[in-house]
Amino acid sequence: MDTLYKARIIDHYKSPRNYGELDDLDHKSLQKNLSCGDEIEVFLKVKDDLISDIKFTGRGCAISIAAMSLLSEKLKGLSLSEARDISENDILESVGIKHGSARSKCALLGFKAVSEALNS
Numbered sequence: 001m002d003t004l005y006k007a008r009i010i011d012h013y014k015s016p017r018n019y020g021e022l023d024d025l026d027h028k029s030l031q032k033n034l035s036c037g038d039e040i041e042v043f044l045k046v047k048d049d050l051i052s053d054i055k056f057t058g059r060g061c062a063i064s065i066a067a068m069s070l071l072s073e074k075l076k077g078l079s080l081s082e083a084r085d086i087s088e089n090d091i092l093e094s095v096g097i098k099h100g101s102a103r104s105k106c107a108l109l110g111f112k113a114v115s116e117a118l119n120s
Helices: 003-014 062-075 080-084 088-095 104-118
Strands: 027-032 039-047 050-059
Touching (some): 039 062, 039 104, 050 080, 062 088
16 A cells, blocks of 8 residues: 555544434445444435435444545435445545455445445
């Protein structure tokens, strides 16, 4: 992982964007990584087929929190169809993690929560 990705992860871990709960929500999902104990809960507000707001809470390593923070920024304002088109590889690339690496489960935890929420 190069210096740019490390700085980005640290920034989003220390100051996660869109962190907190939504009172008025349409979808939510909780995902846990049983091997390490990380948890991410996602809250989505949808209006006119667009993600009008997204928040998340949780606890976990720098990679799981940073990846969810980055994903939340990307999702806000997207249509549901556009949000569903985001892939695991998009998430892994955003934090500089290779698919299949030991940390890929951490990076994908929030993505799995969002995917489940979008399909609920």
